[in-house]
Amino acid sequence: MFTKVLVSEDMDDIHKGVYTLLTDIGVLEVQQAQYSDDAYLKIRKAIFDEAPYQLLITDLSFKQDHREQRFKSGEALAKAIKQEYPNLKIIVYSVENRLQRVRTLINEYHVDAYVCKGRKGLLELSKAITSVYNNETYLSPEVANALSPKNELEIDNYDIEILKQLSNGLSQEEISQYFKANNIFPNSLSSIEKRLNKLRIQFKANNAIHLVALVKDLGLI
Amino acid sequence: MFTKVLVSEDMDDIHKGVYTLLTDIGVLEVQQAQYSDDAYLKIRKAIFDEAPYQLLITDLSFKQDHREQRFKSGEALAKAIKQEYPNLKIIVYSVENRLQRVRTLINEYHVDAYVCKGRKGLLELSKAITSVYNNETYLSPEVANALSPKNELEIDNYDIEILKQLSNGLSQEEISQYFKANNIFPNSLSSIEKRLNKLRIQFKANNAIHLVALVKDLGLI
DNA sequence: TTTAGCATTACGGATTTCCGTAAAAAACCA
DNA sequence: TGGTTTTTTACGGAAATCCGTAATGCTAAA
Numbered sequence: 222m223f224t225k226v227l228v229s230e231d232m233d234d235i236h237k238g239v240y241t242l243l244t245d246i247g248v249l250e251v252q253q254a255q256y257s258d259d260a261y262l263k264i265r266k267a268i269f270d271e272a273p274y275q276l277l278i279t280d281l282s283f284k285q286d287h288r289e290q291r292f293k294s295g296e297a298l299a300k301a302i303k304q305e306y307p308n309l310k311i312i313v314y315s316v317e318n319r320l321q322r323v324r325t326l327i328n329e330y331h332v333d334a335y336v337c338k339g340r341k342g343l344l345e346l347s348k349a350i351t352s353v354y355n356n357e358t359y360l361s362p363e364v365a366n367a368l369s370p371k372n373e374l375e376i377d378n379y380d381i382e383i384l385k386q387l388s389n390g391l392s393q394e395e396i397s398q399y400f401k402a403n404n405i406f407p408n409s410l411s412s413i414e415k416r417l418n419k420l421r422i423q424f425k426a427n428n429a430i431h432l433v434a435l436v437k438d439l440g441l442i
Numbered sequence: 443m444f445t446k447v448l449v450s451e452d453m454d455d456i457h458k459g460v461y462t463l464l465t466d467i468g469v470l471e472v473q474q475a476q477y478s479d480d481a482y483l484k485i486r487k488a489i490f491d492e493a494p495y496q497l498l499i500t501d502l503s504f505k506q507d508h509r510e511q512r513f514k515s516g517e518a519l520a521k522a523i524k525q526e527y528p529n530l531k532i533i534v535y536s537v538e539n540r541l542q543r544v545r546t547l548i549n550e551y552h553v554d555a556y557v558c559k560g561r562k563g564l565l566e567l568s569k570a571i572t573s574v575y576n577n578e579t580y581l582s583p584e585v586a587n588a589l590s591p592k593n594e595l596e597i598d599n600y601d602i603e604i605l606k607q608l609s610n611g612l613s614q615e616e617i618s619q620y621f622k623a624n625n626i627f628p629n630s631l632s633s634i635e636k637r638l639n640k641l642r643i644q645f646k647a648n649n650a651i652h653l654v655a656l657v658k659d660l661g662l663i
Numbered sequence: 664t665t666t667a668g669c670a671t672t673a674c675g676g677a678t679t680t681c682c683g684t685a686a687a688a689a690a691c692c693a
Numbered sequence: 694t695g696g697t698t699t700t701t702t703a704c705g706g707a708a709a710t711c712c713g714t715a716a717t718g719c720t721a722a723a
Contacts, residue, residue: 231560231561232456232459232559232560232561232563233459233561233563233564234455234456234458234459234460234463234559234563234564235453235455235456235459236459237455237458237459237462238453238454238455238456238457238458238459239455241458242455255561284560284561286561338453338455339452339453339505340452340453340454340476340505340507341454342453342454342455343454343455387651388651388652388655389652389655390647390648390649390651390652390655391648392648392649392678392679392680393679393680394679406701407700407701407702408701409701409702409703410702410703411701411702411703411704412700412701412702414680414681414682415682415700415701415702417680417681418681418682421681426611427611427612427613428611428613428680428681428709429651429680429681430608430609430611430650430651430654431609431610431611433651433654433655434609434610434611434654434658437655437658437659438658613708613709613710614709614710615709627671628670628671628672629671630671630672630673631672631673632671632672632673632674633670633671633672635710635711635712636671636672636712638710638711639711639712642711649679649710649711650710650711
């Protein structure tokens with residue numbers, strides 16, 4: 222079993238639960254980082270001291286306070302860590318259950334497991350730890366189908382960008398201007414209209430307002 | 443100190459933190475309910491058995507699963523409980539930090555304390571318990587100013603209703619129809635337009651889409 | 664009762680969105 | 694290469710919005 226684990230989690234009650242779980246399954250050394258930056262520094266230092274962590278369990282979102290953080294989220298942290306230290310296993314433990322985000326974390330950042338906090342969160346976390354220890358990836362049932370594609374048929378970054386700008390108050394004409402200025406294609410007003418129309422149908426939205434409300438609720442933007 | 447406390451919280455790790463806190467400060471009997479409906483039933487049963495709880499600590503949002511719940515949220519639970527058993531103290535313990543919701547909970551549902559989950563969540567929860575035990579209300583610092591009015595100058599329920607319907611995909615004309623059908627005044631298209639215009643100015647929104655996006659981010663709808 | 668002030672409604676024109684069709688351009692493929 | 698499909702752009706009319714102004718109605722004060 223792992224012997225040295227870092228838990229990056231800012232809420233102490235959740236950390237308490239994770240901590241007991243880890244000690245229960247025999248992890249000797251469990252450390253907590255309340256800020257994502259602290260986690261990063263601890264990981265570096267541990268490597269420098271030649272006593273590296275074998276596993277990082279991290280939340281995705283951290284409450285803001287006065288301290289300015291270099292890593293704004295667990296996502297950024299995970300990405301950086303995996304790039305620099307691909308050997309360090311990472312389990313993301315979060316309430317977030319958006320498939321899109323899970324997909325990015327697994328496919329692009331190559332984290333080793335994704336566990337949804339929830340009623341059975343700790344139980345699943347324990348499973349995840351075992352799987353990861355055996356070099357397998359693990360996904361909570363709720364997001365298990367995140368990796369099977371064909372889901373929510375292809376909303377790409379271009380779509381997201383339009384929706385974002387729309388929710389920022391730009392008119393379709395202004396979005397067209399903006400795309401032209403930033404060399405994003407296609408960028409004619411007509412294309413923007415067409416794409417929005419496709420999205421409206423896809424999300425069964427009555428109009429652009431409805432559409433933006435829906436995708437905001439889904440967490441796509 | 444309280445002797446019998448019910449914690450309505452579906453995540454077992456958070457519950458673990460709260461549980462240790464409660465036993466640490468000397469509460470003898472701590473029970474957990476993972477579903478809001480369970481909490482309601484336990485409270486009723488305890489009263490029926492003449493061993494009522496003195497305090498309910500509840501989250502606001504519960505993860506959904508197959509079991510259909512009568513109370514969709516901690517809000518509904520708190521409201522019902524306080525109406526039927528005003529003597530039972532209630533502390534809401536949630537990540538949610540929208541002033542509007544805190545205001546409703548305190549002013550309309552008369553919960554006794556509102557604590558934001560966060561880095562210092564458990565600490566604040568402990569303070570809240572003491573305050574509530576002394577018949578005082580308690581608010582986390584983050585939401586302390588929720589009760590001072592003059593905030594976000596007068597967005598009333600009528601405004602909220604318009605914004606909600608708008609985000610539901612109704613056109614302004616349809617909202618007018620809807621208001622007429624439900625005897626909400628004013629309900630002419632012109633009045634709706636005017637009110638939306640006021641809101642747009644107030645929130646510095648470029649258009650209706652922008653407006654809805656902004657108020658959704660603020661958690662007003 | 665009259666009048667002033669405010670809220671509600673009505674109206675009209677400019678702009679934007681919505682939606683279908685079609686031309687132009689680009690990508691694809693024997 | 695020429696032909697086909699797909700993508701992008703263009704255009705036009707109907708509907709909805711944005712926005713100012715004006716008419717109507719209601720209430721309270723003089």
